[in-house]
């Protein structure tokens with residue numbers, strides 16, 4: 729059974745006070761309202777991680793993730809945070825290769841493979857992001873590009889390692905734009921990703937990996953997106969900054 733996941737990527741938003749308030753609202757509502765089999769993941773800015781982790785510590789089904797990490801364990805990398813440091817803070821998930829990191833911080837496939845290794849080595853779960861820009865889709869290159877992103881970032885892993893990864897498909901043209909992929913567009917890409925996994929590993933492994941959709945997920949479209957057979961949840965940006973909206977999204981699994 730694949731895990732159902734509602735993950736909220738807060739990006740570079742919320743002061744510590746705002747973040748604590750948001751997290752406590754989500755924790756209170758989600759504990760009462762969200763089905764126990766759904767994993768709810770809060771992904772705040774780095775400085776909030778330990779405080780929010782304390783807040784959710786004893787709550788079943790609610791987890792904390794980081795938005796990025798450095799690939800080395802430690803050393804002279806001023807301003808960076810390693811997977812080892814995150815693991816020592818009790819963090820469970822790390823987003824790797826978000827399109828904003830690929831675009832604004834020039835993160836390459838090789839680098840993302842190294843970051844994925846660091847996360848797995850520290851017994852956390854990578855949420856590995858992939859997705860195409862609009863011009864790639866318009867030229868019908870989106871299946872090849874997403875396949876390549878996944879191969880570059882993940883296919884050096886053993887089957888046992890890969891089985892611990894969560895994948896998030898986030899078409900760049902849908903992020904922060906209010907334009908969501910249609911259920912057909914989401915489903916066909918998720919099925920494609922699963923097929924690429926099956927071809928390079930095996931069907932059982934492909935069937936066991938959670939693939940999240942991200943890009944303008946809102947309470948009024950999450951139900952139909954999550955009802956797609958290969959969509960196992962969402963990586964939510966803007967709507968995760970509103971506790972009511974995020975919890976409603978987390979409630980919208982069938």
Ligand code: 13P
Pocket residue numbers: 737826898902903904905906942943944945963964965966967
């Ligand atoms: P939005 O939900 O704001 O479109 O952001 C999606 C995203 O980038 C999540 O990682």
